[in-house]
Amino acid sequence: MKTWKILLAAVLGTALAASASAQPTTLRIFTGGQQRPDVMRKIADEYQKRNPNVKVEVEIGGATSDAQQQYLSTVLSSKDSVLDLILIDVIRPAQWAAQGWAEPLDSYLGADRAKLLPAYLKAYADANQIGGKLMALPYFADAQFLYYRKDLLDKYKRSVPKTWDEMMDTAKAIMDGEKNPNLQGFSTAGATIEGTVCTYLVPLWGTGSDLTKGGKLNLDTPQARQPFQLYGRMKQAGVLPKNIAEIPTDRIRIDMQAGNLIFAMSWGYVWNRLENDADSRVKGKIGVAELPHDQGGKSATCIGGWQVAVSAYSKSKQEAVKFARYLSSPEVSKQQAILASHLPVFPSVYKDPDVLKANPWFAEALPVVEGAKSRPVSHQYPQISDAIRGNMNAYLAGTKTTDSALADMKSRLQPIFR
Amino acid sequence: MSVVASPAATHAPSPVKRDLSERALGTLLLTPAALLLLVIVVYPIATLFWNSLHGVDNANPAAGEQWVGLKNYLNAFEDERFWNSTLHTVLYILVTVPASLVVGLGLALLANLPFRVKWPVRLGLLLPWALPLVFAGLIFRWFFEYRTGVVNDVLMKFGAEPPQWLSDPTLAFIAICIAIIWKSSSFMALMLLAGLQTIPRSLYEAAEVDGASKWQQFVEITLPMLRPAIFVALIFRTITAIQTFDIPYAMTGGGPGESTETLAMYIHKTTLDFLDFGYGSALAALMFVLSMAATSGYLKYTRRSSGRER
Numbered sequence: 001m002k003t004w005k006i007l008l009a010a011v012l013g014t015a016l017a018a019s020a021s022a023q024p025t026t027l028r029i030f031t032g033g034q035q036r037p038d039v040m041r042k043i044a045d046e047y048q049k050r051n052p053n054v055k056v057e058v059e060i061g062g063a064t065s066d067a068q069q070q071y072l073s074t075v076l077s078s079k080d081s082v083l084d085l086i087l088i089d090v091i092r093p094a095q096w097a098a099q100g101w102a103e104p105l106d107s108y109l110g111a112d113r114a115k116l117l118p119a120y121l122k123a124y125a126d127a128n129q130i131g132g133k134l135m136a137l138p139y140f141a142d143a144q145f146l147y148y149r150k151d152l153l154d155k156y157k158r159s160v161p162k163t164w165d166e167m168m169d170t171a172k173a174i175m176d177g178e179k180n181p182n183l184q185g186f187s188t189a190g191a192t193i194e195g196t197v198c199t200y201l202v203p204l205w206g207t208g209s210d211l212t213k214g215g216k217l218n219l220d221t222p223q224a225r226q227p228f229q230l231y232g233r234m235k236q237a238g239v240l241p242k243n244i245a246e247i248p249t250d251r252i253r254i255d256m257q258a259g260n261l262i263f264a265m266s267w268g269y270v271w272n273r274l275e276n277d278a279d280s281r282v283k284g285k286i287g288v289a290e291l292p293h294d295q296g297g298k299s300a301t302c303i304g305g306w307q308v309a310v311s312a313y314s315k316s317k318q319e320a321v322k323f324a325r326y327l328s329s330p331e332v333s334k335q336q337a338i339l340a341s342h343l344p345v346f347p348s349v350y351k352d353p354d355v356l357k358a359n360p361w362f363a364e365a366l367p368v369v370e371g372a373k374s375r376p377v378s379h380q381y382p383q384i385s386d387a388i389r390g391n392m393n394a395y396l397a398g399t400k401t402t403d404s405a406l407a408d409m410k411s412r413l414q415p416i417f418r
Numbered sequence: 419m420s421v422v423a424s425p426a427a428t429h430a431p432s433p434v435k436r437d438l439s440e441r442a443l444g445t446l447l448l449t450p451a452a453l454l455l456l457v458i459v460v461y462p463i464a465t466l467f468w469n470s471l472h473g474v475d476n477a478n479p480a481a482g483e484q485w486v487g488l489k490n491y492l493n494a495f496e497d498e499r500f501w502n503s504t505l506h507t508v509l510y511i512l513v514t515v516p517a518s519l520v521v522g523l524g525l526a527l528l529a530n531l532p533f534r535v536k537w538p539v540r541l542g543l544l545l546p547w548a549l550p551l552v553f554a555g556l557i558f559r560w561f562f563e564y565r566t567g568v569v570n571d572v573l574m575k576f577g578a579e580p581p582q583w584l585s586d587p588t589l590a591f592i593a594i595c596i597a598i599i600w601k602s603s604s605f606m607a608l609m610l611l612a613g614l615q616t617i618p619r620s621l622y623e624a625a626e627v628d629g630a631s632k633w634q635q636f637v638e639i640t641l642p643m644l645r646p647a648i649f650v651a652l653i654f655r656t657i658t659a660i661q662t663f664d665i666p667y668a669m670t671g672g673g674p675g676e677s678t679e680t681l682a683m684y685i686h687k688t689t690l691d692f693l694d695f696g697y698g699s700a701l702a703a704l705m706f707v708l709s710m711a712a713t714s715g716y717l718k719y720t721r722r723s724s725g726r727e728r
Contacts, residue, residue: 070690077476077693098478099693182565192673243564245585245674379477382691394675397585 024053025319029085032068033060034250035306036269036340043335047326054319064248065089065194069382076101076313084314085324087139090127090305091194091375091385097130098379102309104133108321119330121369124345127377128307135309137328140268140342142304143372144198145365147256147264147274150287152178161263164203164230164292171239171262185239187252188265190396195249196389197375198302202265203227205300205373206293211388212376217417219410226294228395228402235396245397257282265291267304271359272341288361290368303372305343337362343369380416387412469699476693483696490700499676500701503684504708509591510666510680511659511712514598518655519648521599522606527640529607530614543611547604555668558597559584562669587677590670594678597665602658606651613647614640649720656712660705681705 029044031037037060044056062068069092075083076099088096096102106113113134117125124138146167148160152174161167171185189195201211209223218224234240241247241255253270255261259281264270274286293299308324310317326332330349336342337355343365344350350366359365376384391409394400400408473486494500529539546554561569562583570580583593617640625635663682666672672679672687679687685705689698 066691070686073690073693095477098480099476100479192671192675241565243582243585246564246582380692382477382693386687386691390673390675393673394677397582397674399587399674399677 024055025316026055026057027084027316027320027323028057028059028082029087029308029323030059030061030068030072030083031087032065032306033063034269035087036336036342039336039340039342042339043327043332047323051322054323056323059083063250065091072101076311079313081311081313081315083311084316084320085327086309086311087306088136088309089194090124090142090303090307091381093128093135093307093309094130094377095379095381096309097133097135101312102135103312103314103317103321104135105137105310105321105324106134108318109134109325119348120345121347123303123370123372123374124305124307127303127374136307137324138345139306139308139327140333140336140340141345141369142268142306142343143301143365143369144202144265144267144291144304145301145361145368146289146291147261147266147270148287148289149174149262149282149285151285152262153287160287160289161292163295163297164234165295167263167292168234168237168239172237174262175238182260184241184255184261185237186234186263186265187241187244187247187255187261189247189249189252190244190393191246191248192389192393193248194385194389196392197385199231199265200227200388200392201373201375202291202300202302203230203294206291206297208297210373211413212417215417217410217413219406219413224406225402227392228405230294231396232402235398240396245393256286268341268343268365270341271361272339275341288365290364299368301368301372303369303374305345378416383416384413466699466702469695470703472696474694474696474699476695486696490697491704493697494700494704499679499684500681500704502676503679503681504704506591506677506679507660507662507681507708510595510598510662511656513595514602514662515652515655515659517595517599518602518606519652521603522651523610523648525603525607526610526614529611543604543607545604546601547608549601551601551664552668554597554601555665558593558600558665559669562593584670585674587674590674590678594666594669597669598659598662601665602655606655609651609654610644610647613644617643646720649716653713653716656716657709660709660712681708 029040031040037058041058044058048054048056061071069089072083072086072088086102088102093102109116117129117134120138121141124141128134128136128138146160153160153170156170156174156177158170158173161170167186175183175185188199190199204211204223204227207223207226209221209226210218212218231240231244235244249266252261252264252266253273256264256266256270257274257277257280271286271288274280274282275284290299291301308327310320310324314320328345330344330346333342333344333346333349334352334355337344337349337352338358341359343362344355347366347370349355350362356362375381378384387409391400391405391412394408395402395405470490471485471487472483473481473489474483475481525543529543533539561567564570564580564582564584567583569583574580581589583589621639621643622635625639630638661682662680663686666678666680667683667686670678672683681701682705685698685701688694688701692698
């Protein structure tokens, strides 16, 4: 009797296994928790409906770009095939190309490649090609903007600040007027995270200077001191939060959402959360503009955004590329713009009436995104990032002066830009 | 073989045979476990040492792997960040190991009291130990948060100016130490509690008859009888303290700057962020040396003191 049962189980087991092999392809896509996995799920559901032979699993990991990369480094260094598609930060393609982690997409696209690429914003078409090879497709664009409290600016009859000094002035006037101890003037990323790299670079670029010049490190200029001095002035004026050195990217959004911030330097996704989250206290009170600059300088911003890469170790690359192309289509770009205020990667989508209805500020966002600058492109980017953010963070915490922070930054970066 | 078994073997030949076959059986039975250890312990450690002698820069795999001898180690000795993170690690050890021993001993004595219902005390002891390290780190980060943390809330109720716990190197160090001590004391307490329960009650009864005070009983009976347990607990605690990673990682991420970065965090950064496996392996090997030095110190001391007792 018992043997019969075992035999029966064995037969059933084989039958099940056989039917499993006839099942549709399963694609597993990795996304960070901050890149709106809920929206990704909706997009994937739609794709499944149109392609009944494909099942999409969404894996959610790491809240910050760094935490995600640490996990992905482990998975991909061991050549694990568990992930088929991965959302990667715009700073990663060079590193991923050097690693061989991303499958080059050129041969899959064939003749479509020449038609496809010019349709994207140029910066994103460029960012995803390393040494002429297409490493990933753009999923959504991003840049840093100035978020401001429209209602408070109106109340104190102030205009949207064009320069950093104007912004500090306005922030102080409002803080003095409101007398709310929780209300802070201006916030940006200051913790030891990737976003803090932009905290340094944005004011540097605003002076017209850059980290490198002709491939060589360019920090011996007076402009290289400017970002430190700017935040030093803000700190002195009491405009920056006291714990600025502990602020990660999403904390800015949370503080703004709670009504505790007048100005913030942050990314596109913040808008949707401020306007739509149930606990937002600032619905309809927010404006978005381009970032301030120095007197006589020019507004600058960091380019951000996320790309879809196909894992080099995926077992269903053909299907994965098909899904990646869907994720990088104008249709999905529009959907993301409406559901998550993710900036589109196609210039045409910025003018779409539905998109503008959800995000009125997108009308002026296109030139900002087009003018956004890239962080250094290098396979050693993690070291570069570490040197910049570590010293910016130490300066904001008050443990280093402009001189020591800049000197330490230089000595760390020097061996990389020889 | 014969050399090993010789002294006893020459007199009686028959036990030799049994000895040999038992030996063979023993070896046979040990083989699977030994093989398993070889694969999951020896192989990775050997790979680590091998990598530490090579340039294995995974950020630039095109460069390939080449033999560099001791270059990675020499680089480490010249690397300020290596020395700083090692110094931070040693400071964490010096503060948190004795502190968690004292707190743990107190907790163990408390738990050893004749409570009528034992489980709430035991549960209270187990809970911090059972909590994953990184959770403990996150919980304490929220405690010490500048605006919304409970610590500053209490301080402000007393009219104090709230300090910025996590953006001041000294305060961040203190906050991290508090979290580590909270987390690791319960493990110490569990080990010491087990030791306490092996001490025969009759010793205390005899001491009481002789008129010894509670303090005398503690110093003359409890502490000496507990010494083996204390040493084992200290060895375990020191090894985990050398590897301190999760709590500072979750609380400060090494900041402000790199002022709370431990050696384990620097190794993690070098291998997982910078993908420099060669240099990272050399750093890990140096941490291994630190670990060995600390444990062998303890072992030497226990061997000497147990020898004296015999």
